Amino acid sequence: MPTWTLNTEFRIDSAHSIDGYDGKCGRVHGHTYRVRMTAKSNTLNPSKYLKSPDMVCDFRELKWAGKDVEKGGLDHAYLNDLVDFPTSAERLAEYIHQETVKRIPDGIRLTVTIWETPDSWVEYTDENL
Protein backbone atom coordinates (compact mmCIF):
# COMPACT_ATOMS: atom_id res chain seq x y z
CA MET A 1 0.00 0.00 0.00
CA PRO A 2 1.41 3.41 -0.89
CA THR A 3 2.21 5.43 2.20
CA TRP A 4 3.30 9.03 2.49
CA THR A 5 4.74 10.35 5.74
CA LEU A 6 5.04 14.10 6.14
CA ASN A 7 7.33 15.41 8.84
CA THR A 8 7.78 18.99 9.91
CA GLU A 9 9.27 20.60 12.98
CA PHE A 10 9.00 23.97 14.63
CA ARG A 11 9.75 25.53 17.99
CA ILE A 12 7.58 27.27 20.52
CA ASP A 13 9.08 29.64 23.09
CA SER A 14 6.54 29.85 25.87
CA ALA A 15 6.07 30.03 29.60
CA HIS A 16 3.97 27.82 31.81
CA SER A 17 3.56 26.38 35.26
CA ILE A 18 2.00 23.04 36.07
CA ASP A 19 -0.94 23.60 38.39
CA GLY A 20 -0.81 21.29 41.38
CA TYR A 21 2.82 20.24 40.82
CA ASP A 22 4.66 19.96 44.13
CA GLY A 23 8.08 21.22 43.05
CA LYS A 24 9.84 23.65 40.73
CA CYS A 25 7.63 22.87 37.72
CA GLY A 26 4.80 24.44 39.69
CA ARG A 27 6.49 27.84 39.37
CA VAL A 28 6.33 29.94 36.20
CA HIS A 29 9.20 29.09 33.87
CA GLY A 30 9.88 28.85 30.16
CA HIS A 31 10.76 26.27 27.53
CA THR A 32 11.82 26.26 23.95
CA TYR A 33 9.56 23.38 22.99
CA ARG A 34 10.63 21.49 19.89
CA VAL A 35 7.58 20.09 18.14
CA ARG A 36 7.54 17.44 15.42
CA MET A 37 4.38 16.76 13.46
CA THR A 38 4.20 13.48 11.57
CA ALA A 39 1.26 12.92 9.21
CA LYS A 40 0.94 9.50 7.57
CA SER A 41 -1.55 8.70 4.82
CA ASN A 42 -2.28 6.09 2.17
CA THR A 43 -4.01 8.64 -0.06
CA LEU A 44 -3.34 12.17 -1.23
CA ASN A 45 -5.76 15.01 -0.72
CA PRO A 46 -6.55 18.47 -2.01
CA SER A 47 -5.94 21.33 0.42
CA LYS A 48 -7.13 24.85 1.00
CA TYR A 49 -4.26 26.01 -1.21
CA LEU A 50 -4.13 23.25 -3.85
CA LYS A 51 -7.37 22.02 -5.38
CA SER A 52 -5.94 18.83 -6.93
CA PRO A 53 -5.40 15.76 -4.70
CA ASP A 54 -1.62 15.85 -4.52
CA MET A 55 -0.77 16.35 -0.86
CA VAL A 56 -1.23 14.46 2.39
CA CYS A 57 -2.06 17.87 3.87
CA ASP A 58 -0.60 21.33 3.76
CA PHE A 59 2.53 21.84 5.87
CA ARG A 60 1.11 25.11 7.15
CA GLU A 61 -1.87 23.33 8.66
CA LEU A 62 0.61 21.18 10.61
CA LYS A 63 2.54 24.23 11.81
CA TRP A 64 -0.27 26.40 13.19
CA ALA A 65 0.88 25.91 16.81
CA GLY A 66 4.26 27.46 16.00
CA LYS A 67 2.68 30.79 15.13
CA ASP A 68 2.74 33.77 17.44
CA VAL A 69 0.00 33.60 20.07
CA GLU A 70 -1.46 36.81 18.64
CA LYS A 71 -1.86 35.02 15.31
CA GLY A 72 -3.57 31.94 16.75
CA GLY A 73 -0.54 29.82 17.69
CA LEU A 74 1.23 29.03 20.97
CA ASP A 75 4.52 30.91 20.51
CA HIS A 76 5.50 33.61 23.03
CA ALA A 77 2.51 32.79 25.21
CA TYR A 78 1.77 32.02 28.81
CA LEU A 79 0.26 28.63 28.08
CA ASN A 80 -1.80 28.49 31.26
CA ASP A 81 -3.83 31.46 29.99
CA LEU A 82 -4.73 29.60 26.78
CA VAL A 83 -5.89 26.20 27.95
CA ASP A 84 -7.89 24.81 30.84
CA PHE A 85 -5.76 21.74 31.63
CA PRO A 86 -2.42 21.31 33.45
CA THR A 87 0.25 22.17 30.90
CA SER A 88 2.36 19.02 31.07
CA ALA A 89 4.11 18.10 27.81
CA GLU A 90 1.75 15.11 27.61
CA ARG A 91 -1.35 17.30 27.70
CA LEU A 92 0.13 19.85 25.31
CA ALA A 93 0.86 17.11 22.79
CA GLU A 94 -2.71 15.83 23.12
CA TYR A 95 -4.07 19.36 22.68
CA ILE A 96 -1.96 20.12 19.60
CA HIS A 97 -3.02 16.76 18.15
CA GLN A 98 -6.73 17.47 18.71
CA GLU A 99 -6.53 20.98 17.29
CA THR A 100 -4.50 19.85 14.26
CA VAL A 101 -6.87 17.00 13.37
CA LYS A 102 -9.58 19.66 12.91
CA ARG A 103 -7.42 21.37 10.27
CA ILE A 104 -6.38 18.38 8.11
CA PRO A 105 -8.27 15.86 5.94
CA ASP A 106 -9.77 12.69 7.43
CA GLY A 107 -7.77 9.48 7.27
CA ILE A 108 -4.40 10.92 8.27
CA ARG A 109 -2.58 9.24 11.16
CA LEU A 110 -1.06 12.11 13.07
CA THR A 111 1.70 11.88 15.66
CA VAL A 112 2.77 14.87 17.74
CA THR A 113 6.17 14.75 19.43
CA ILE A 114 7.15 17.48 21.88
CA TRP A 115 10.58 17.96 23.40
CA GLU A 116 10.31 19.96 26.61
CA THR A 117 14.07 19.86 26.93
CA PRO A 118 16.68 18.54 24.45
CA ASP A 119 16.67 15.11 26.13
CA SER A 120 13.07 14.72 27.33
CA TRP A 121 10.14 14.30 24.97
CA VAL A 122 6.70 12.82 24.64
CA GLU A 123 4.95 11.34 21.64
CA TYR A 124 1.16 11.40 21.27
CA THR A 125 -1.05 9.68 18.75
CA ASP A 126 -4.62 8.44 18.65
CA GLU A 127 -5.00 4.95 17.28
CA ASN A 128 -8.71 5.53 16.63
CA LEU A 129 -8.04 8.12 13.94
Ligand SMILES: [Zn+2]
Ligand atom coordinates in the same frame (compact mmCIF):
# COMPACT_ATOMS: atom_id res chain seq x y z
ZN1 LIG B 1 7.97 23.20 32.28
